[in-house]
Amino acid sequence: MTTATDLLALDAAAQDLLFRTARTANTFTDEPVTDEQLRAVLDLVKWGPTAMNAQPLRIVAVRSPEAKERLVAQMADGNKAKTAAAPLTLIVTADAAFHEHLPVIFPIKEGARDALEANPGRPAMARFNAAIQLGYLIVGIRAAGLAAGPMGGFDAEGVKREFLADTDQDPIAVVNVGRPGPDAWYDRLPRLEHDQVVTTV
Numbered sequence: 001m002t003t004a005t006d007l008l009a010l011d012a013a014a015q016d017l018l019f020r021t022a023r024t025a026n027t028f029t030d031e032p033v034t035d036e037q038l039r040a041v042l043d044l045v046k047w048g049p050t051a052m053n054a055q056p057l058r059i060v061a062v063r064s065p066e067a068k069e070r071l072v073a074q075m076a077d078g079n080k081a082k083t084a085a086a087p088l089t090l091i092v093t094a095d096a097a098f099h100e101h102l103p104v105i106f107p108i109k110e111g112a113r114d115a116l117e118a119n120p121g122r123p124a125m126a127r128f129n130a131a132i133q134l135g136y137l138i139v140g141i142r143a144a145g146l147a148a149g150p151m152g153g154f155d156a157e158g159v160k161r162e163f164l165a166d167t168d169q170d171p172i173a174v175v176n177v178g179r180p181g182p183d184a185w186y187d188r189l190p191r192l193e194h195d196q197v198v199t200t201v
Contacts, residue, residue, distance in 0.1 A: 018142050023188075025147035026082050027181035033088040037144055038177075045140035048133060053106045056098035056126040057133035060091040060163050070162050075174065076153030086149065086176035091159060092137065094130035096123040097168035127172060134173055141177055147184065149176035 005012050016022075038061060046055070062071050071091070072084050083089055099116040106112050116122050134150070141148040151174045159171045 017145075018139055022142045023147065023180070023185040025149045025176065025178070025180040025184045026186075027184045028082070028086045028147070028149075028176065028178035029181045030087060031179045033146060033177050037146070038088070041137070041140040041144050044143060045133070045136040048136035050129040050132060051125065052102065052109065052112060054098045054125065054129050055101070055105060055133070056095045057130040057137070058093045058095045058169050060093070062089040062091060062163075067163075071159070071174070074155045074158035074162060075151070079151050079153045079174070082149060083151075083174065083176055085181075087178040088176070090137075090175045090177060091163055091171055092130070092134050092173040092175055093164060093169035093171050094123075094126040095167075095169045096126045098122075098126055098129075123170070127170070130172055134175075137175070141175075146177055147180045151175070 005015060008015060010018070042059075050056070062068055068084060068089065071089060072080050075083050099113050099122060102109070102113040102116070116125075119125075138148045138150060154171070154174050156171050159174070160169075164171065
């Protein structure tokens with residue numbers, strides 16, 4: 001009998017690694033996450049689609065104790081300890097100046113950069129597409145055999161001030177990355193079923 005697992009191109013082990021057994025980690029071991037691992041993740045997920053190939057996601061990789069302390073001060077109370085303990089924390093941002101790269105990354109549309117220069121919807125476009133890329137990033141981290149702990153509980157203005165001043169980047173998430181530690185996650189929570197999500201017209 002054909003199952004849903006059989007209908008997917010990925011083998012069952014890869015499906016589990018990326019989705020079924022993957023979890024949001026709240027504790028981490030002290031095993032480092034290397035620059036090479038992060039580069040490998042980004043070299044994979046950069047191929048995910050965005051509108052006009054805009055690729056507005058930017059990342060600040062927080063590694064040093066001094067930078068980690070500055071970031072922890074901006075996190076919600078429930079996110080402070082796990083952020084302090086994570087071997088790597090990524091500030092994921094949306095770059096509203098993404099259009100500057102369009103002559104290179106979207107050459108099929110002449111004048112795209114100039115058209116977006118004065119477009120008031122450009123920051124919203126950046127945030128929307130960076131959020132899409134954030135999803136790719138989480139899956140890519142899992143593909144590296146690591147756990148991701150994405151968080152929205154932080155002072156966005158404080159993070160902007162501390163790490164992104166004088167840029168067109170705005171933070172959309174903070175993601176802890178590493179090997180899961182003891183009691184890293186809560187019990188698996190229910191998911192909505194197909195008929196609760198899909199309406200066919």
